Amino acid sequence: MVRWRILVGTAVAVLTAAAMGATASPASAAPTGNGDAVVPTTNVVGGTRATQGEFPFMVRLSMGCGGALYSSTIVLTAAHCVGSTGTNTSITATLGVVDLNSTSKITRKSNYVYRAPGYNGSGKDWALIRLASPVTGLATLPLNTSSTYDTGNFTIAGWGAATEGGSQQRYLLKATVPFVSDATCNSSSMYNGEIIASNEICAGFTAGGVDTCQGDSGGPMFRTGASGLVQVGIVSWGDGCARPNKPGVYTQVSYFASTIAAAATSLGG
Structure with missing residues (x-):
């Protein structure tokens, strides 16, 4: 299942x-x-x-998840996609394209993850990823x-x-x-x-x-x-x-x- x-x-x-x-x-x-x-x-x-x-706020995350651009430096995703709250520089966000192989894609590394307080695998399934530098020119959701x-x-x-x-x-x-x-x-x-x-x-x-x-x-x-x-x-x-x-x-x-x-x-x- x-x-x-x-x-x-x-x-x-x-x-x-x-x-x-x-x-x-x-x-x-x-x-x-x-x-x-x-x-x-x-x-x-x-x-x-x-x-x-069509959907400029869509984000692809390197751990195999999606996300949405909340602000120029914040991506909203699921808690189950990330580890615990704290410094995290391992995630790459891809933005600005529908084709992940496009040479026009924008990429940003993460520098911090915030996972919903009290998340334990049941409910509260949200998290924020802060990007190391702002993304400009893309609409947020x-x-x-x-x-x-x-x-x-x-x-x-x-x-x-x-x-x-x-x-x-x-x-x-x-x-x-x-x-x-x-x-x-x-x-x-x-x-x-x-x-x-x-x-x-x-x-x-x-x-x-x-x-x-x-x-x-x-x-x-x-x-x-x-x-x-x-x-x-x-x-x-x-x-x-x-x-x-x-x-x-x-x-x-x-x-x-x-x-x-x-x-x-x-x-x-």
Whole structure:
């Protein structure tokens, strides 16, 4: 049973340090409006390719996770993707491109990691990575601070596997997934009470077919808010990828927004 959405083999040390936690990254999706019906795409785990510049805040992390640019020096990702809070110069962030092999890519090294206080592998799956130097010219992704935007249709995007058990992708993929209520996600036909309703959010199709997957952990799930795109979720975990009745499970950003913002401020971001 594959639960965490980090690439196996690329982050063994991280998994150990992070109490075996790992996040799934969004596979891909285009921004949508509030509540239109969503028709599953053939994949994402089968999404479609994002275009250059479509999601400028997307970040690929060298340990096999995704992330979102919160500020010019801060990347928001999943707690299960990193080790404990403290100095860390081992992570490379790749930004500014959809093609990871592009010669136009921007790279930055980390200099500090802040993992959610009290993280133990269950809930609280968020972390901040401070970059050694600022990134300029790329849009950031604001946090969702309102439960109003915790429903509807969401966009997922990432460089993770396009099939369960597959390898990471060269090109950024995107897809659209609908909100799944806590009651439905916690039902016996889905996760049978495993969802932490207060701070996790589910999204996906009952029939499966569209989902984030291994290598997508830490990446953002987002949608249109009052003034543009806002980050609603952080790819965290799920049973396999795109299985029927097993939607993706994401850290609910609105629940942690004020805490994340305060932590980012303390890091100078």
